[in-house]
Amino acid sequence: MGSRRKFIEKLSITTLGLPLLTSPVNLFSASCDSYEGPILKVAIMGLGSYGTRVAEAMVSCTRAKLVGLISGTPAKVEKWKAKYAIPEKNCYNYGNFDAIKDNPDIDAVYIITPNGLHKDQCLRVAKAGKHVISEKPMGINALEGQAMVDACKAANVKLLIGYRMHFEPKTVSVIQMRIDGEFGQPKFFQGQSGFTIGDPTQWRLKKELSGGGAMMDIGIYSINGARYMLGEEPIWVTAQETKTDPEKFKEGIDETIQFQMGFPSGAVASCLSTYAMNNLDRFFMTGTDGFVEMQPSTGYGPIEGRTHKGPLTQAHVTHQTLQMDGMAALIFDGKQPIVPVDGEEGVKDMKIIDAIFLAAKTGVKVEL
Ligand code: NDP
Secondary structure, eight states: OOHHHHHHHHIIIIISOOOSSSSSSGGOSSOOTOOSSOOOOEEEOOOHHHHHHHHHHHTTOOSSSEEEESOOHHHHHHHHHEEEEOOOEEEEEEETTGGGGGGOOOOOOEEEEEEGGGHHHHHHHHHTEEEEEEOSSSSSSSSHHHHHHHHHTOOOOOOOOOOOOOOHHHHHHHHEEEEETTOEEEEEEEEEOOOOOTTTSSGGGGGHHHSHHHIIIIIIHHHHHHHHHHHHHEEEEEEEEEOTTTTTTTTOSEEEEEEEOOOOOOOOEEEEEEESSHHHHEEEEESSEEEEESSSSSSSSOEEEETEEEEEEOOOOOHHHHHHHHHHHHHHOOOEEEEEOOOOOHHHHHHHHHHHHHHHHHOOOOEO
């Protein structure tokens, strides 16, 4: 292990010509045959589009492995079992997955189902004594998020949220620059997060399954991004909603929301969250001494961007591979990423989303 670490440090500093900006968890992300430590054995719950992406990315993980499935669709289970060599005894459905408590081959369950199901599924996984990784948004409001945090604490298991950007090398380097004071005092963040959503019958447009519209799904990236780019927690929000298609975006499903956040230092953020415009994936932050702009800023990558010092040059690595190796390092070694990915971090975003919805509805400035 020692010689591998030395090799990677040397590689980071000399061969790549870069300072060691990667957080320690990233040291474990490169595929390495000689790794002999513990492997995080993961079951994925919800074999949908993002679950598929995570499963494929985990094939390249060093410290995490897909070993189990929880699904309501037997045909998918058959396909995945064959593709990932998963034994029948590690396959469950939504009715029987509590039995996972008796399965020592599974350490953690990664919940990748519709948002409105995360809370109850999390509580059941925690009760079964397994670590929980929940996709974002962790639930559909802060109350649910807090219930998830409390349940995992009571069960003495970890609760982690799928904030893959917290492991992404360019993002990590920018956060490190901000911590090192290279932007001076951060003053302003602009986040644009959106895409044009298709099929009007999908769960993302059904309030009970999604908890909301674009804000829950994609606007959350601008909220989370504002917090990690500025390095502060907002103390107020204002928000304005526009809806051009009330048939598609029914009551409780936001189409477009512009929102603003104020921070204790006096820094401000101005953001756009939408399901009605394409190609919105952009962050900009300026401080007293420098700036950063990233576009794309949160897509699957490669992330692109530059600061007042020049382009961001860190190599692209599949986000979900880094994330899952990083989460294994967190669970086994307590190694924290540069910005937390725990349940409390998820609740912070949920509280802001609750406040944005209230501000959009009432037109008032909501204090946090
Ligand atoms: P999909 O619709 O593609 O997949 C969701 C899966 O959940 C389904 O395929 C199904 O799997 C399962 N499921 C269980 N109950 C239901 C239900 N009532 N209705 C629909 N599906 C159900 O969604 P995504 O994979 O795109 O999103 C899942 C989660 O991942 C969301 O919370 C989303 O916000 C998050 N996400 C995160 C991303 C990121 O970059 N971090 C990117 C995309 C999504 P099965 O048939 O196996 O039961």
